[in-house]
Amino acid sequence: MSVQDDARRFVAVAQEVGRVFAADVLERDRTGSDPLPQLDLLRESGLTTLLVPSEYGGQGATWSTAVRVMRSLARTDASVAQVLAYHYVNESNAGFAATPEAGERWYRTSAANRWIWGDSVNPTDPDLAFEPAPGGWTLRGTKRFSTGASAGDVILVSGTVRGGDDDGRGLTVVVERTRSGVAPLGDWDALGQRQSASGSVRFDDVLISESDVLAWAGDEPFGTLFTPAIQLSFGNLYLGIAEGALAQGVDLVRERRGSWFLSTAEKYRDDPFTQRIVGDLDARIAAAEALADRVGDDFDAVVARGSAVTSEDRGRIAIDIARLKIVTNETALDVANRVFEVTGSSSAKASTGLDLHWRNIRTHSLHDPVDFKRLEVGAYVLNGENQPISLYT
Known part of the structure; x- marks a missing residue:
């Protein structure tokens, strides 16, 4: 199937999902609650695994198809479209930034569990720190503007190692939203994008192991x-x-x-x-x-x-x-x-x-x-x- 055929097929799915979202988008906008039922529908539609390579259990679609899907959803519900957009980008770090072995592991796990990826990577908040601890690190600090973090299954988190042999290096890890010490603060109160599951996240002595690492910071193109x-x-x-x-x-x-x-x-x-x-x-x-x-x-x-x-x-x-x-x-x-x-x-x-x-x-x-x-x-x-x-x- 060609890229154009893929795009038409998945955009048609997005249009159907968008029609469902349109029915109560104003009511949901007024409440500003996390879009948990809407994310479940995205999972059921197959759109959440769009960019996972087919050999790892996903749809194997291209970015040009993914952004057309986002565009279609944004016509009726830009908040949920934003969550999906960030999910695609966060998950795609498994292909862009991780080693091939780590990338395959993250892609397979994500597709099998139909994860939605939020993030807590805002670079204007540099205070998030990984402190060396037995078997890994302890994560402490707060990040503002963490999209999808309060509603997704996992959160992509970036920060700086403080102390030890890797002092000063940037580190990106993946943690479950429900892990002990992860606390979305629910402080998103903007005039728009009110269901984007955004806001601050506080990390209180979150235990991080080597298996949670997605990638170390680098500048390879x-x-x-x-x-x-x-x-x-x-x-x-x-x-x-x-x-x-x-x-x-x-x-x-x-x-x-x-x-x-x-x-x-x-x-x-x-x-x-x-x-x-x-x-x-x-x-x-x-x-x-x-x-x-x-x-x-x-x-x-x-x-x-x-x-x-x-x-x-x-x-x-x-x-x-x-x-x-x-x-x-x-x-x-x-x-x-x-x-x-x-x-x-x-x-x-x-x-x-x-x-x-x-x-x-x-x-x-x-x-x-x-x-x-x-x-x-x-x-x-x-x-x-x-x-x-x-x-x-």
């Missing part, structure tokens, strides 16, 4: 592709929000009776001003979709090179993904805002829920400043420069 992967996911998440906002707006316009009293049209859907705005927003989304699909295919090609990926390869794809993020960030913010111009005052009712798209994109677009993505692209175009490898670049 292939091993750091998880950062372009998460930025690619963001671009598609934002695009899905834009698509969902316009689709709901179009439905609302079609339902509107009459027209503005100064209009020459009998219905709002026939008003030239309405058509002009919808046409502009639709064209911008279509252009962003074309860019997203091309960049997704290009990322597949880079991943397929495996250990042969060079620094130049990584730099080029990171810039392409930065371009996508710039475009989809601005497109989604504009679409989710301007769609109200054609849906009318009644669409501002809380019960309509059209505001959910804007609240979601406004919240997640602040994850890392898009202006720095503009600088990355500009420095590359003008001087051929790439930013230092990090969890944001």
